[in-house]
Amino acid sequence: MTGGDIPLSWFLLFASAAFAIGLFGVLARRNAIAVLMAIELMLNAANINLVAFWRYSDSPGPEAGPIAGVMLAIFVITVAAAEVAVGIALILLCYRRWHAADVDRYDSLAG
Amino acid sequence: MQLIFLIVSAVGLLSALGTVLARNLVHAALFLVAFFFAVACQFVLLEAEFLAAIQVLVYIGAVSILLLFGVMLTRNIQGDETTSGHWAWKLPAAIVALGVFGVLGSSITAERGRPGQSSWTGTATRPGGVNPRVGGPASVALAASPTGRSLASADLDGRVRLWLPSGRQDSAFPTAGSTASAVGFSPDGDLVAAADDLGRVLVWDVLARRPAFECLGGLAGRIASVAVGPRRSAEDPADRLAAAAGLDGKVRLWDGPGSEPRVIPAHDGPILAMSFTPDGLLVTAGADRVVKVWDPSPGRPDPGDALAVTIATEPGRPVAALAVSPVPPRPKPEQGDLDLRPGAPAAGAPALDPDPDPAEDNPGGPIVAVASLVSGEPGRWGLRVLDATDGAEVASFEGLDGVPIALALAPDSSRVAALVGPASLASASPGDEAPAAPSVLSWEIGPDVEDPGPVELPVDRSAGVGSRLAVGAGGPLLAIAPPGAPIAFSVGESGPWLSPRSPAATASAVVADMPRAVGDELMTRYVVPFEVAGLMLTAAIVGAIVLARQDSRPASAAGTAxxxxxxxxxxxxxxxxxxxxxxxxxxxxxxxxxxxx
Incomplete structure (x- = not known):
């Protein structure tokens, strides 16, 4: 289609910036749901890298199929969705136990 | 396109910052939605439209809603404020994040690419896949499909690439050799054959995009032309004759996969053009100025006895270029005023007959186009289109303004095109200081053509000697492969040459491959602007919500009024x-x- 004039490095820079922002969020936020959101940022940044390298790769070959790189990103999306579901469930359980969503308060495995 | 990327990236990064910095977790979740939308736009820019749809469905539709539920159920909307202490880890986290970004960013921008690979920072490095190739190796041979749906190029990197008329790359097939030297379609357009420098002829199935069969034992490095015959049995689509014509004037014929080649001396000099007719005859044209139409089936008499037509006008005068087409020119289909220009509304696909039947009330045989000197006028080149069976002149275009370099006939014999170099190449006018740029002239041929043309298209100066030319069947599509430069397409009567990298190449290409071309056009014209507009709208809504909430905090009555x-x-x-x-x-x-x- 269009857009051949965008260098690959632009997508990579965007992805690394989003990844760094997500990393900052994971480290700085104390609310567990905010940490989960920051993890989503990082997973999306990784997805952009996957698709960008697929799109700019030389000669995928006729047997590789037209969406070989997209498949990997779809797996990541699936895992991310499952991870959010499990993560929210865990956070809700912890919230019931400690009455707080602060990750610093979750300091005991046995409760 | 770069501007769109920059806008999308700016919105995306600002929303990402908003996600991690917003105190209110609902605001953070809404910023996250905007970020997800920006990532979906990036996927569209990367031509992964399906993934963009998945992104919107899964992330915006499910994940962010789930996160909002989590926020609501924990009643912890104020985020970190409700918990003890403040952001004690803010500064170390910022240092770590900036460090990670510095390492990643500097190594990305410092990447120069390994040898043989394209650099990450180059703007002209977007090859492969279902997408347009940009840059890349030059093509040494071109062939147009008789169906008008694709065009094949044999490339210097040893691959054979199929191109859609929109300029999009359809598929790429690897050969075993280091370069491919010739390419040709079967008369039904189902198979494409190519020769590599090891003397192998490899045949692929165009629709299934996989190898069909291969033939060994050709003339290594000297195959100038390849062809695949029509299907001979209803059961086995691979049961066909394959032919490779070499520079030694001999035709090697393989009778189906895995057979030993039969070597048939057909011409006294190099064979320049070859093609199978739909009924299985082989048309060969050689530098000995002879065109032969003969039956290559096993057990048939030698082509030495075949009907041979001498095509040169004057003995001793060189034939500059030759092209053959397997079918005679036919009257144009009843199409009314079909307008194929890029901007034309509702450009219907030309009614291509996928199974051309040469026998239907159509006298004449395969045709050959010859560019040679006009007899009696030294230094003047002319172009003649002849019936290959009896030498009768079908059309004649005299007075080319330069030396013909390459010649191409559409596979349905609807059009002939010639790449004409500047006149100063000819010895006729040595005093001409500023030679004109080369240009491609194309004429319509056929029994009912009133104004054959020519249509003149200037080309780049790199399109000199050694260039290849192809004319698509069923529409005014031209492709040129200059030596050492990527292939370029031209669609429409007088459209400019478009290399696949140009966004306009697909936006203006509405030819035979209608569904795909229309999809490209829609995507270019509507979807990307709509996505950007939607992104802006989302960002505006999020911003308005944030502003409204901040206003309502000190003066709550105003916010809820x-x-x-x-x-x-x-x-x-x-x-x-x-x-x-x-x-x-x-x-x-x-x-x-x-x-x-």
């Missing part, structure tokens, strides 16, 4: 009762919960 108009079912008195505690809760999320308080 507008709510009764938005929610007419709510009695106007009730929000005022509870506006003290609930100002930061998104009103639209839980509209029914508040009147009770």
């Amino acid at each position: 507008a709510d009764p108009t938005a929610l007419p079912a709510v009695p106007p008195v009730s929000p005022r009762g509870g506006d003290g505690e609930f100002t930061t809760v998104s009103v639209s999320e839980t509209p029914g919960a508040r009147p009770e308080r």
Whole structure:
């Protein structure tokens, strides 16, 4: 289609910036749901890298199929969705136990 | 396109910052939605439209809603404020994040690419896949499909690439050799054959995009032309003759996969053009100025006895270029005023006969186009189109303004094109100081053509000697492969040459491959602008919500005064009762919960 004039490095820079922002969020936020959101940022940044390298790769070959790189990103999306579901469930359980969503308060495995 | 990328990236990064910096977790979740949308736009820019749809469905539709549920259920909307302490880890986290970004960013921008690979920072490195190739190796041979749906190029990197008329690369097939030297379609357009420098002829199935069969034992490095015959049995689509014509004047014929080649001396000099007719005859044209139409089936008499037509006008005068087409020119289909120009509305695909039947009330045989000197006028080149069976002249175009370099006939014999170099190449006018740029002239041929042309298209100066030319069947499509430069396409009567990297190449290409071309056009014209507009709208809504909430924090009555108009079912008195505690809760999320308080 269009857009051949965008260098690959632009997508990579965007992805690394989003990844760094997500990393900052994971480290700085104390609310567990905010940490989960920051993890989503990082997973999306990784997805952009996957698709960008697929799109700019030389000669995928006729047997590789037209969406070989997209498949990997779809797996990541699936895992991310499952991870959010499990993560929210865990956070809700912890919230019931400690009455707080602060990750610093979750300091005991046995409760 | 770069501008769109920059806008999308700026919005995406700002929303990402908003996600990690917003105190209110509902705001953070809405920023996250904007970020997800920006990532979906990036996927569209990367031509992964399916993934963009998945992104919107899964992330925006499911994940962010789940996160909002989590925020609501923990009643912890104020995020970190409700917990003890403040952001003690803010500064170390920022240092770590900046360090990670510095390492990643500097190594990305410092990447120069390994040898043989394209650099990450180059703007012209977007090859492969279902997408347009940009840059890349030059093509040494071109062939147009008789169906008008694709065009094949044999490339210097040893691959054979199929191109759609929109300039999009359809598929790429590897050969075993280091370069491919010739390429040709079967008369039905189902198979494409190519020769590599090891003397192998490899045949692929165009639709299934996989190898069909291969033939070994050709003339290594000297195959000038390849062809695949028509299907001979209904059961086995691979049961065909394959032919390779070499520079030694001999035709090697393989009788199906895995057979030993039969070597048939056909011409006294190099064979320049070869093609199978739909009924299985082979047309060969050689530098000995002879065109032969003969039956290559096993057991048939030698082509030495075949009908041979001498095509040169004067003995001793060179034939500059030759092209053959397997079918005679036919009357144009009843199409009314079919307009194929790029901007034309509702450009219907030309009615291509996928199975051309040469026998239907159509006298004449395969045709050959010859560019040679006009007899009696030294230094003047002319172009003649002859019937290959009896030498009768079908059309004649005299007075070329230069030396013909390459010649191409459309596979349906509807058009002939010639790449004409500047006149100063000819010895006729040595005093001409500033030679004109080369140009491609194309003429319509056929029994009912009133104004054959020519249509002249200037080309780049790199399109000199050694260039290849192809004319698509069924429409005014031209492709040129200059030596050492990527292939370029031209669609329409006088359109400019478009290399696949140009965005306009696909936007203006509405030719035979209608569904795909229309899809490209729609995507270019509508989807990307709509996505950008939607992204802007999302960002504006998020920003407005944030601003409204911040306003309502000090003066809560002002923030909620507008709510009764938005929610007419709510009695106007009730929000005022509870506006003290609930100002930061998104009103639209839980509209029914508040009147009770």
